[in-house]
Structures are given as C-alpha cells and as structure tokens.
Amino acid sequence: MAASCGRRRGRFAGGGGGPMMASIYSMVALVLVLVACVELGDAAAAVDVYRLIQYDLAGSPFGSRLASLNHHAGAFPFAPGADLSRTAVIIPVRELDLSFLRDYITNSKPLGGLLLLLPQKISEKIGQVRNILAEVEHLLLHANIPYPVYFAYEDDKVEALLMDIRRSDIAGQPATATTGGFKLVVSSSEPKKVTSPTISNIQGWLLGSKGEGDANQLPTIAIVANYDTFGAAPALSMGSDSNGSGVVSLLEIARLFSHLYSNPNTRGKYNLLFGLTSGGPYNFNGTNKSFSDVAKEMGVTLGIKHKKINVSNSRVAWEHEQFSRFRVTAATLSELSAPTELLESAGGLHDTGKLVDEKAIYRSVKLVAESLARHIYGHQGRNIDIFADNSNLAVNPHYISSWLNLLSRTPRVAPFLSKNDPFIAALQKELSEHTVEVHVQHEVLDGIFTFYDSTKARLNVYQVAGVTFDLLFLLVLGSYLIILFSLLVITTRGLDDLINIFRRPPSRKSKAV
Template sequence: MFEEASEVFDNMFKSSFPLTFIVFIPAVLILVSPLPAEAAHEFTVYRMQQYDLQGQPYGTRNAILNTEARTVEAEVLSRRCVIMRLADFSYDKYQKALRQSAGAVVIILPKNMSAMPQDIVQQFMELEPEMLATETIIPVYFAMEDDELLSIYTQTLTSSSSQVLLHTATANGFQMVTSGAQSKAISDWAITSLEGRLAGVGGEDLPTIVVVAHYDSFGVAPWLSYGADSNGSGVSMLLELARLFSKLYTYKRTHAGFNLLFFLSGGGKFNYQGTKRWLEDNLDHTDSSLLQDNVAFVLCLDTLGNGDSLHLHVSKPPKEGSPQYYLLKELETVVSSQYPEVKFSMIHKKINLADDMLAWEHERFGIRRLPAFTLSHLPSHRLAQRSSIMDVRPHVDVKKLSRNTKVVAEALARVIYNLTEKGAPGDLQIFTEQMQVQEEHLSAVVDWLTAQPRAAQLVDKDSSVVSTLEYHLAHYLKDVKRHYVKADKRDPEFVFYDQLKQTMNAYRYTFTTHTFLKMLCLVSVNLDLSLFKLLHRCREEIGWLLR
C-alpha cells in the first residue's frame, strides 16, 4: 500500500509543490493521531507439495513470506500475498498471480469440503495435477476458513478493488508473515512397507497369491491429503481379507493349498517406490522368498470405496487356463450371480516405460514378469480423485466397499478351493454368518485412516500409521515384517522437503500519520529535509496534545 500511495504523492509534489504543501499540511494535522495497537490473527497454513522425483522438481520451492495482502482483483500483484477463496478459485486467476510475480498465494478452503458444490470440487481436483506439474518459485499455501480469516479476505477484497486514494488511505490493510524457516531437503527419510503371510498346507512348493494395497495418500498439500477412497478403501479391504482368510486357514478342513502374502506398500503415490524396493529385495537379494517360488498372481487393490463398477486393469490379458484367468472368470461369476447391479470389465493397457509415472501398482510387478492386475472402481488411472485433497471420508460409501470386499473374497475363495471345477454354483456364498464381511470393521478402519493425513513425507518409520497397520497385520498373519526404502545419496529417486505446515500471522495496520510519514520518506528526493523535520515536529506536538 505504501509503495502505491507514494507514487501518487510523488506526482503531486512534482506537479505543484506550493499548492500541495498548502493542502497536504492541514490533511496531516487532521489525520494525525496516536498509533493504534497492532492487531494480529494467527492461523495454520499448509504448504503445497515440494518434492523431487527421478531428478524432476515439483511443486513450490519457497516457504517464507512477509508481504502485504491483496486479492486477485487488484491490478498490481507483484510482491503481494494473493488471497483467494476456493469458491472463487480458477486456474486463470492462479496463473495471473504467478505471471505478476506475486509474493505468495493463500487459498482459503471451506471447513467442510465435502459440502462444496460438486462442480467446484471436480474442477479443483482436475487442477491439482496442473498446479504440481512444474515447479513454482513463489510459496503457495492453503488455510482452513474461520470468521477472522474470512473477515481479512473481505476487507482485503474491498481495498484491492478500490482505485481511490482516499479510500485506500482510510482502509485497513494486512501484512502476512510466516513464522517458519526456508524449506530444506529431508535427509535419510525412510519409506516403510509391511508384509505378512498365511502359509498354505500340502507341501513346500505351493503357489502364492499376493494381495497388495498402498497406504499413503496424495494431494496438492501433504497435510491435507487424507486419501479416503485412494487408497484408504484398498487398505481396509486388504485388512478385512486378511482377517477372513486367517479364519479359514485356522481349521484343517478349510486350510487351502495356496500361500497368501499380504503387502501394504509405502510410497505408492511416488511411483510405487516401496513396491519397487520390495521386489528388488525379494527377487535380487535373497534366497528365501515366496516371490521366487510359484506366484499364481498379484492382486492390487486401489480405490474401491464407491461406484457400481469394478474394473480389472491388466498389462497383459491372462492366458486361458492360468491362475489369473481363473480369477478373472470367478470375478465375473460372483458379480453376475450375486451382484447383478455391478458392472464388471477387464481393461487392457500396456506398460509404457517411457512415462515418468506408472499407471497402476500392478505394473511394478509386470515389469518383473510377475502376473499381476489392479482392481478398482475407476476406469482410468488418470482420474483426478486418485490424487486430491478433496478425497475425504464422505467419498467412501461403506456399503459399496463392503459389497466390493465380498466380491473379492468370494472370487479368491473360489480360486483357492477350485469351486467352479468342483461344480459349485455361482451363487454359492462362502462368507456368511460368523464368516461374513464386517461392515463396521471396514468403516472403523476407513475412519481411522482418514483421521490423519498419510502423505509419504509425513509417515516415517516411527509413525503411528505404520505401527497400527503393523499391529493389525500381526493380529491376523504370520511373519509380519517391515521393509524400508531410502533414496540413493548420489542419485536419489525421490527427495522430500520440510516446512509443509506453518503458522501465519495477519497483522492489521491502519493508515495514520505514521504511514503518511513513511510515504514521504519514499519521495524524499523531491522534498527539502527541513520540511520533514517540520512535519515530524508537528506530529509530536499534536500527538502530545491528544494524549
């Protein structure tokens, strides 16, 4: 504000100094008053993603701020903190702030994001990847609205829209300041994955079925990434499958001739780093691994908490007579016989090694020539809800998640016990009564997972997320182990940065004689020093009288 107003005073003094002096001095005397107490509103801000992946930087590169607030309606945004509300957010407005070299951008989010109009939610989800596609020099923050923050926005909007000097001089302004330090790379960060198993019966060389789900979440801001459907639904389904089959494997009569291996992977949203290292450890650096034996297939669970469609994403269509072919057929049988309202399909997409990011987790296994596929209610990996801060708890329909869990459980059981070849009808249900899928258990797990952000940068090896998942796996499975992946020091596959959550203060200032004197200092080249002394003395005298 000072810089803008000083330009006006500068022109005034240059054009007509005597007249200006006559008009200006009375104005100063009228407006002069003791300085008001400085008011501040403190609130938490969540910074946009900052990470490097395969040497490519993404997100914002800065984390500190000390500049005046403006809304995007102002003509001049350079070196200003631009405040936007999500309801008014657009990519064009965001780009305007970037083009004018704004000092920062703060996007105000509603308290209840699930109550936002669906068109606004969908629009923002689609813009998140674009915001992260390239690195941004200016810091970008998100803040949850409250009454004071909305008041700051409203007052800033009013002053930003005004072009009248007098209005600007009498309006309140805000200086936005962050209390944190500049961001820096986090060294030796470990991404943690978990595995557990149920050993089959009938010999040592048994086929192994691997069930996989990545547990981390992703969105434009790590501290706001709750990943309810992607992939809280997949994790809760995996834990429920582990519970159900652990019961079956407890009794001799139902102990099957398949090994079951359950894997909760970390770093899934960063090109499946946890799965990549787990495969390397099991296939390249050990002599005793279930993955080195007869792998029937790998089933990855991803985004299964909504919709009335199920899609089996494959990199290579299964050959007739193979275990993966039998799973495909059993899924079709269960859906058509027991859940006709569900539309089931297989979607074939080849692995594109030229892409920076793999489409689905099963592609990590496909690269290592392991038969694998991903089950999801999404028809494409490109859909925005897989990586959005808008993926919150209401996005999971527990009844549909329970239904989908039962579809998977029944299909797996039919493969394991070879029920189709034994003549079992398609509507035969294995998981009933005491063995049925527990909807309340699925709901409790999703509630817990969405109660905290699970971005990979926030979940270290000592995190309660990891320890709780480990506890649940150990309750149902044997040989539960942790697997860690750290970035290579010389050529890191990934780099995370700190200062993702900070405190911001909005300091209120009011235009008084003090600010007038600041403006005069900015145009001091046009004034005689004695005039400054006179004005300063006037302020002291009038201020003493007012006291």
C-alpha cells in the same frame, strides 16, 4: 579564590544531575512508547496454514519454492492489469476463477504470495468444488512457483478477515505500504531437503495347509494395496479413496481369511501374502483368476483391460505391472478404466472421507473375497456364498467404517512418514491380529525424487496503518519529546539554560573582542 572554585564546582555538580535525570525520564518515556508499539503490533488473527508441496523430479523443481511470507493482503477479484507482485492474494476455492490462476501460473506472472481457502465440507457442492480442486492441484503440482502458496480452511475468523479486506478494496483503498490495511506474515526458515526419505512396506502371511509337503512349496496369492498418498498439501493429503479404500479392503479380506485359515479343516492349499506397500504415487516404488462369475452374481459390472508392458521399462501405469515385470501373473482391481499419470489422483485435497461410498467398498471386499475363496477351494462356477451376510464370515461394515474414518484423518505422504511413525505401527499391529510372520521392510525412496520440509505453518494477520498515520504519529511523538525535554531543562536548570540551548552561539570575532 577557594570560594569561587567551590561555587563553580557546586554549579557543575548540580548541572550534571539535571541531564542525568533528563536521560532517565527520556528512557522511561522511550520504554512506554515501545510498549505501546508492541501492543499496537499484536496479530489481528492467527491461522493454521498448509504449504504447497515442494519437490524436485529428476532435478527439475516443482511446487512452491518459498515458505516465508510478509506482504499486504488483497482479496480476489482484482482490476485488470493490477500489480500483485507485492500482494498476498486470498482466494476462496469456491469462488476461484481458474482462468485467473492458470494465467498467473502458466505465464509466470509475479505474486507476493497465494492463500487458497478450502471449504470445511467439500460434500456440500461435490461436483463443482471437487472438479475445481482437482484442476487447482494439477496446475500447482506441475509448475515451478517462485512464491509461497498456502492452504487454509474457512472459518468465522477467516471470513471476517476476508470481508474487512474486501471492504477496504471497495472503498478504493487496496492494501499497500502507503494506505495500510492487513498484512499476512509467515515466519519460516528456508525449506530444507528431506534427507534419505524412506518407504515402509508391511507384509503378513496366512500359511496354507501343508499336507505331505512343505508349506513353502505351496503356490502363493498376494493381495497388495499401497497406503500412502500424494497431493498439493502434504499435511492435508488424507487419500480416503486413493488409497484408503484399498487399505481398508485388504485389512477386511485378511480378517475374513484368518477365520478360515485358523481352522485346519478350512485352511486352503494356497499361501496368502498380504502386503501394505508405500511409494504408490511414485511409480509404485514399494510394490489370476478373473472375478467375472462372482461379479455377475453380485450385479457388479466388471471390465477387463489388457495392456502390453515393456518389462525393461521401470515406469509403470498400474501397480500390478511391477509384478508383471518379473513374470508374475498379476492384476489391478480399480474403478478407473485407464491409469492416471505420475503423481495424479493419489489422495489429494478433493479426496476426503465425505466423498467415499462405503457401500461400494463393502461390495468390492465381498467380490474379491468370494472370488479368491472359490478359486482356493475349487468352487468356480458354483453359486456358493462363502461370506454370506449375517453369517460368522460376513463382511463387517463397522470394521470398514472405523478404519476408513482413521485413514480419512491421517495424512500419509511417504517422505514425511518416519520409520517409527505411529500410523505405520498401527498398520503393523492390525495386520498382526489377522496374519503371522508380520514384518516391516524399510527402503530408500527412488533417487529421482527430492522433497522439502516446512509443510505446515502459522499465519499471523496484522492490521497495519499507512504512511500518513506513521508521519502523524512521528510528529506527535516528536512534539511530545520536545515538550518533555523543555520541561525537564526548565525544572532542573532554569529557563535561561533552555533559551541558551536554542540561542545562536556568538561568532569567533565577538569572542575575540
């Protein structure tokens, strides 16, 4: 009896080791399968993308309301009536059909997502691409878009991806969960409101000659330019022309007059206030002598636009109207004959350094500087060239070019500039080189605007297989595991035990007999 019990224990112990080893082998096989799946899931490409701005104006939502993206890619053009509700559409701007985009936006047709590809150099087709970008921005900025919209620059990697997607579409295999293809994935949390966005105004003084009175009693001339921008993609809103050209002009004028005001003999009877303001696109939230004589001498056509304003209305068209509301004589110098609408032409995607005419900035600086100097020193009507070329007071084109280059590489959308942003510090430092009593004033942006973060992300492109491949893979994997399990049972417990596993168990009636 004891021996019999011993044999049973021995067999039970041996049988317990077999299943344990089988479990270990199965776990090892599972790990190898998972590693293989991870290798198969590596991204085919990774691209920096820039999200369409998301903001609220007086409580109304505008811009892209989502940031995360996880859909199969499809390349423009598409068949009429195609269902794109689960497709991330890729369109190069240079090939964009505006009617397609306008139809989907104005009629609120569903898209899985939208990726617009920007050319590296807009200057190659200045007129065509610039007009398309301006129209695209207008459509996107003033619409409530319930899907993620991103921008990316074209490069070899992106163009190769686009060719592969189009090759699949031509073969009659558009990317879906069934056929596979490429998948665009942006892993991003839900955008959050930018809390208490601030605008920073920088100002510096050149104090006039005191004479017998106090310098504070002297009349003051203020030269003001807004430095911030606004566009469809905050991370790409460089605003080289609007209003980088204005910032460059102000800094150069400050530099020129600092030479005159540093000498007591050439210091004028006016205080000069130089102000770099923020909030320009948002109704100029941070912010008198005509130039006709000097303009005529320089061959510049100058037109004067008179416009009545309602001082009780806080909505203004031109920056100088903010001064006029407080009964301060002011004027705006602009190449535009009419004001733009709110949030329009404020440094968008098409406003790049390649399209700015530095010679025009040079002429504008000289026009303003000469006109101010003749007014300050009483030389109106005299053909006196105070800032003559090749003189110590000449306008410096290298200074203009270097600052314009910096501004053309620096996005400056006010709600995303912190108080301690290096760019604001750089402006303050530069103004301190030419003026005195420089300080920065921080104010909260107008409450009718609400902005959201998540302006830049990383797009991962995955090449995925279709359902047919998945089924075949599962079939092969299942067969492999069954064979592996059978071999483990045979080697550890014998062929009889393997057969018993698949044998039909006896009925209760047979057991009773």
